Amino acid sequence: MYLDHGVVTKEELIAAGHYPSEARMKKGPVAVCECLQKIPCNPCESSCPAHAIHIGENISNLPELCEDKCIGCGSCVVACSGLAIFLLDKSYSDKVGSVSFPYEYLNNYQKGDVVKAADRSGKNVCMGTIKKIITTPKADHTTVVTLEVPIEYVDEVRSIYREK
Amino acid sequence: MRQCEVLVIGGGPAGLSAAIEAAKAGAQVVVVETNREVGGQLVKQTHKFFGSSRHRAGTRGIDIAKILRKQCEDLHVELKVNSLVMGIYADNVVAIDEKKSLTEHNIERIQAKKIVISTGASENSIRFPGWTLPGVMGAGAIQTMCNYHRVIPGRKLLMIGSGSVGLIVCYQLMQAGAEIVGIVEALPHINGYAVHASKLTREGIPIYTGYTIKEARGKERVEQAVIAKVNPDWSTVPGSEIVLDTDIVAVGAGLKPLIGMAHMSGCEFVYDKALGGWAPCHNKNMESTHKGIYVAGDTTGLEEASTAIEEGTISGIAIAESLGYIPKDKAKTLKDEGWERLAGLRSGFKGEDRVKAKMKQLNRYDEVMKGGK
Ligand SMILES: Cc1cc2nc3c(=O)[nH]c(=O)nc-3n(C[C@H](O)[C@H](O)[C@H](O)COP(=O)(O)OP(=O)(O)OC[C@H]3O[C@@H](n4cnc5c(N)ncnc54)[C@H](O)[C@@H]3O)c2cc1C
Ligand code: SF4
Ligand code: SF4
Numbered sequence: 001m002y003l004d005h006g007v008v009t010k011e012e013l014i015a016a017g018h019y020p021s022e023a024r025m026k027k028g029p030v031a032v033c034e035c036l037q038k039i040p041c042n043p044c045e046s047s048c049p050a051h052a053i054h055i056g057e058n059i060s061n062l063p064e065l066c067e068d069k070c071i072g073c074g075s076c077v078v079a080c081s082g083l084a085i086f087l088l089d090k091s092y093s094d095k096v097g098s099v100s101f102p103y104e105y106l107n108n109y110q111k112g113d114v115v116k117a118a119d120r121s122g123k124n125v126c127m128g129t130i131k132k133i134i135t136t137p138k139a140d141h142t143t144v145v146t147l148e149v150p151i152e153y154v155d156e157v158r159s160i161y162r163e164k
Numbered sequence: 165m166r167q168c169e170v171l172v173i174g175g176g177p178a179g180l181s182a183a184i185e186a187a188k189a190g191a192q193v194v195v196v197e198t199n200r201e202v203g204g205q206l207v208k209q210t211h212k213f214f215g216s217s218r219h220r221a222g223t224r225g226i227d228i229a230k231i232l233r234k235q236c237e238d239l240h241v242e243l244k245v246n247s248l249v250m251g252i253y254a255d256n257v258v259a260i261d262e263k264k265s266l267t268e269h270n271i272e273r274i275q276a277k278k279i280v281i282s283t284g285a286s287e288n289s290i291r292f293p294g295w296t297l298p299g300v301m302g303a304g305a306i307q308t309m310c311n312y313h314r315v316i317p318g319r320k321l322l323m324i325g326s327g328s329v330g331l332i333v334c335y336q337l338m339q340a341g342a343e344i345v346g347i348v349e350a351l352p353h354i355n356g357y358a359v360h361a362s363k364l365t366r367e368g369i370p371i372y373t374g375y376t377i378k379e380a381r382g383k384e385r386v387e388q389a390v391i392a393k394v395n396p397d398w399s400t401v402p403g404s405e406i407v408l409d410t411d412i413v414a415v416g417a418g419l420k421p422l423i424g425m426a427h428m429s430g431c432e433f434v435y436d437k438a439l440g441g442w443a444p445c446h447n448k449n450m451e452s453t454h455k456g457i458y459v460a461g462d463t464t465g466l467e468e469a470s471t472a473i474e475e476g477t478i479s480g481i482a483i484a485e486s487l488g489y490i491p492k493d494k495a496k497t498l499k500d501e502g503w504e505r506l507a508g509l510r511s512g513f514k515g516e517d518r519v520k521a522k523m524k525q526l527n528r529y530d531e532v533m534k535g536g537k
Contacts, residue, residue, distance in 0.1 A: 003353040006361030006371050037358040038512035040470075041214040043222030059216045060512025079222050081212040082359025105339055122368025140212070140224065159366040164343075 007121045008034050010155050020067045020088065025154070029072030029089040029100070033063040034158075035082055047079030077102055078139035087146075088154050097154040098131055100146040109133060109145070109160070116161035117149050124161040126153045168194050170483055171258055171276035173249045173425055176204020178461025178472035179282035180232040185480025186278075187239035189489035194274065195241055196260055198248040202236070203229030204284055204461075205304075206469060208311040210339075211332055214357070215470035215509065225469065252279065252429045256456060278456050278483045281426050282476060285419040285440065285462040290324065293379040299386030303333045303416035316340050318412030322389045323347040324377050328356030330416025335363055345408045347371045350394045357513070378405060380413050389413050421463050429454045434528045438517035439465030445525040445532070448503065449482035450475055453532050458483060465521060471509050478502040 002008040013019040013034060020030045033044060033053065038060045045055040045063060052069035053076060055061050077085045077100060087100035109115065109130055117128035132146035149157050170186045172179040175197030183193045201207055209225025220228050236243060247262040256279055262270040287302040294300070299318060303325070309315045321342050323330045326349035334344045344364065352374050354361045361371060376394040380386050393404035419440055423433070426444040432453040433442045443465045450458045458479040461472035478499050485495035510519045 001353075002358055002362070004373055006354055006358060006365040008358075008362055034362065035359055039214060039357050039359070040216065040509050040512050040515065041221060043212070043217055046217040047222070057508075058511055059508055060515065079212075081214045081222055082357065083363050084359040106341070118366060118368065120362065120366050122366050140227075142212070162367045164368075 002036060008036060009120070012036060016062070018062075018065070020065070022090070024067040025088050025090040025097070028091045029074075029087045029098075030067055030070050031065055031072065031074075031076055031085055031087055033065055033076075033080075033085050035063055035080075035084040038062060039082075041081060043079045043081055044076045044085060047075045049073060049075060074100060074134075074144060077144055078136075078142040083142075086158060090151055090154055093151070095151055096148050097151045098146050098148045099154055099157045100132070100144050101158055103143045103145045103160070104141065115147070117147055117153065117157040118159045118161040119156040120158050122159070122162060125156055126150055128157060128160075165257070166272065166274045168192055168274055168276050169487060170194070170278045170280065171196065171274055172280040172282060173252075173258070174204065174281070174283040174461075174463070175199075175202030175243065175245070176282060176284050176461060176472065177206055177228070177232060177469045178284075178463075178476035179204070179280060180236055181473045181476030182280045182282060182458070182460055182480040182483070183241045184232070184235050184239060185477050186484050186487075186489075187236070187241045189481075189484030191484055191487055191489055193241045194244055194276075195236065196244045196247045196249050196258070198246070200246050202233055202243050202245060206232075208307050209332075209469075210311050210336060213469060215468065216505075218505070219470040219473055219509075221470070228469065249425065252425055252457070277487065278458065279429075280458045280460060280476070280479055280483070281429075281444075281452070281463055282459070282461045282472075283422045283425055283463045285466055286422045287415070287419055288417045289415055290417045292377050294381055294386070297380050297382050297386050298384070299382065299411055300380055300413045300415065303330050303414045304419070306412070306414050307333045307336060310340050311336060316342060318410075319343060320345050320410045321412040321414055322377075322391075322408055322410040323414045323416055325349065325416030325418070326351075326355045326361065326371060326373070327416055327418060328360055329419070330414070331356045331360035331364060333414060333416060334369065335360065338364075338367065338369075342412075344369045345410050346391075348375045348377055348391050349373045350376045350398075372406075375406075376400065377413065386411055386413055419462070419466055421466060423463060426452060426457075426459060426463065429457050431457065431459070432528065432532045434521075434525050436465070436521035436524055438514070438521040439467070443525065445528040447526065447529045447533075448478075448499065449486075450479035451482065453529060465518070465525070467518060468509070471506060474502050474506045474509065
């Protein structure tokens, strides 16, 4: 359970109806809100230009993502105070896909770098290639890194492995 | 003696919001703040804030502080920094110790028609063998050193407590280059927001739920910490000890309302765990049982910047109303809106307990004012 140690699992997300369908991920980048606890928070909802995230009047409701409305723009990834939204894309190849995640650490990473990829528990599960590093003024110092990984790891990889 | 209409003690989000509201209506306001800058806790909150977009959630705390300060300046609120309120005396006289330089102090008294107490909170400590060793510090103190004074107090940090403060401080220390050796939590689950924990776990930080600190070891300062599984009676499970190399043991054991000023003015208090302990009770104007003295923010119960802003806003409106700057019906509408927003903020995670505790405060106020004990 994610509350025991802080590690969310794909199964928990699916059970909560919070994970995009395979069909949708095959069509192009789509957001996933890995936010399962009712906390008073709603910047994801107001940041979405496509109105794909719904929270409603009660700001403690969980964010509900409408995968068909989502255009994969990434606005919510940098707006989320909990750094809990990711973009997943399995559309452009059968072998690899990409994961975009918010990254707020000092680093020297560059596009094209091959790095160790980490899963939700920080374990190195595979290698990945940095496809994009985006920093915009609107993102207010939250960088978004897009990592290309073997397609079976798109559902697992959520950061760059941190060396001890 | 100098006179003023409204004097605010503590320039955090609660105090600044009270000042803004009262000044907007036309009142003359002085904010007294002991630090060299107003903003309270916000001046070191480098993360994007939770809450509703209406309360600037998604904006970093440090920037919310700047926005509030600018609003105060535009409204000609006097911001008296480096000034500690030493006490509140009879007839709303406030004694202020203004630090002019390292050695020069200026003591001033100001008499105010209305006073807002918005002094925030202070950190709890816990005791364990080795807790007096250099290197054992409050989590909030570490955050102040790191994010405000730009000094990182150690390289390898162990956090005691998985409340939101503990989790956020770990994240920010990691951003500053420290290694987090782990987070220890006596409860069987994460105590703060789960999303804060997930940010750490994906960087490989272990969270030891069901554990406590047994001992901090070291000659001149902390070198190691021993943690162990904890039983419901707080004894530890023999053989479950883990020894961790660390030079900082951070104590994130929660905060409690800073109530000295309210106590000195004779305000009535209520105890509730959900609000961090004893806190002054108040009515729906945020006025304490001492007429003319208002309370807002963490000092009247530990919550969040968003709730502090709302409580400050309500107190500012109520003050402007009682000084005759806002007509009664308009004030009522504005205050009702504020209470509605507060209800929204007090929903969800741990919200119910806070709603109950706040009700207790309001009820206690009524009881006292009706002449009960
Ligand atoms: C690590 C951390 C993360 C947080 N994250 C969030 C978040 O994401 N979202 C959120 O909404 N909230 C968050 N909070 C909570 C939020 O910062 C506080 O609830 C809020 O700052 C309380 O506001 P306040 O005005 O009541 O008190 P404070 O901000 O504490 O301000 C009180 C002020 O009073 C001054 N003061 C005290 N005594 C005196 C005196 N005698 N004379 C003069 N001045 C005095 C102090 O110096 C201080 O500036 C966080 C807090 C911490 C510690
Ligand atoms: S990626 Fe863009 S369209 Fe999709 S939910 Fe996020 S903000 Fe909305
Ligand atoms: S902004 Fe992030 S943390 Fe807040 S509700 Fe949305 S997904 Fe959850």
